[in-house]
Amino acid sequence: MVAPPDNEVLWARALHVRHHGSPALTGVSLGVREGEILAVGGPRGSGKTTLLRCLSGQLLAQEGEVGFAGTALHALGASARERLRRDRFGWIDPTPVLVPELNAWENAALLLMLRGVGRRRARATALEWLDRLDVGRCARSRPYALSQAERQRVAVARALAPAPAVIFADEPTAPLHRADRAQVLRTLTAAARSHGMTVVLATHDTDTAAFADRTVSLLDGRRVDTVHLPPVDEPAGPTGSAGPAEREGRAACSLSA
Numbered sequence: 001m002v003a004p005p006d007n008e009v010l011w012a013r014a015l016h017v018r019h020h021g022s023p024a025l026t027g028v029s030l031g032v033r034e035g036e037i038l039a040v041g042g043p044r045g046s047g048k049t050t051l052l053r054c055l056s057g058q059l060l061a062q063e064g065e066v067g068f069a070g071t072a073l074h075a076l077g078a079s080a081r082e083r084l085r086r087d088r089f090g091w092i093d094p095t096p097v098l099v100p101e102l103n104a105w106e107n108a109a110l111l112l113m114l115r116g117v118g119r120r121r122a123r124a125t126a127l128e129w130l131d132r133l134d135v136g137r138c139a140r141s142r143p144y145a146l147s148q149a150e151r152q153r154v155a156v157a158r159a160l161a162p163a164p165a166v167i168f169a170d171e172p173t174a175p176l177h178r179a180d181r182a183q184v185l186r187t188l189t190a191a192a193r194s195h196g197m198t199v200v201l202a203t204h205d206t207d208t209a210a211f212a213d214r215t216v217s218l219l220d221g222r223r224v225d226t227v228h229l230p231p232v233d234e235p236a237g238p239t240g241s242a243g244p245a246e247r248e249g250r251a252a253c254s255l256s257a
């Protein structure tokens with residue numbers, strides 16, 4: 001196994017994944033620095049979810065290696081990978097999957113309690129995150145009484161509450177209206193920065209990718225380019241800084257490489 005550069009907390013080397021014989025990833029390599037927010041961009045079906053599942057140890061590639069903080073994930077057994085996921089990783093799905101019998105704060109506290117945090121402390125932490133995600137008022141509501149967007153905010157709070165080392169977010173704003181997306185992404189990225197979390201964010205949307213420090217793009221299961229996006233609040237202007245249209249254009253270029 002080739003040692004990764006010192007500042008990479010998570011890396012993949014030459015991943016090949018086939019789903020029932022058809023290729024989903026072909027020779028994909030990448031590294032993620034500690035505390036970095038990395039977007040994995042690309043159109044639908046390009047392999048983003050498959051890559052996140054490999055990086056998080058949910059899926060073993062048929063070929064290739066994955067490492068996290070000095071541990072070779074591809075060499076671990078299923079239960080060791082499960083423990084690692086529970087203790088160090090967080091996951092946000094494109095649609096919220098909550099436990100219907102638990103209210104919003106209990107759902108948000110679930111991973112903390114699984115990690116052995118006492119109920120009172122877990123509740124206080126869950127309520128803080130629900131407030132930050134603007135759904136504090138829903139704390140006692142069951143999922144059926146919440147809108148899809150509120151449920152997704154609860155799911156984001158649940159992933160952030162234990163402050164995992166790495167958050168994998170697969171199209172995390174898919175169920176949100178455009179106006180809500182920026183607020184949830186701002187909360188997610190601000191939380192990651194303030195707690196030193198690393199984020200790997202799959203998205204086919206350039207506006208979402210603009211919240212990341214860097215974008216790695218996939219096309220038909222292959223890496224096609226890396227785009228360095230400027231900060232999202234960088235003003236457009238005559239000084240040469242990029243406006244939104246130019247930023248979108250740059251990101252789109254990566255797919256044509």
Ligand SMILES: Nc1ncnc2c1ncn2[C@@H]1O[C@H](COP(=O)(O)OP(=O)(O)OP(=O)(O)O)[C@@H](O)[C@H]1O
Pocket residue numbers: 019020023024042043044045046047048049050051202204
């Ligand atoms: N469980 C599976 N069984 C069979 N084929 C699969 C499976 N999961 C993914 N694929 C196929 O692998 C390829 C990559 O899929 P993947 O979901 O990783 O892409 P994606 O970029 O995340 O797409 P989307 O944005 O639509 O989720 C696609 O062709 C998809 O149809």
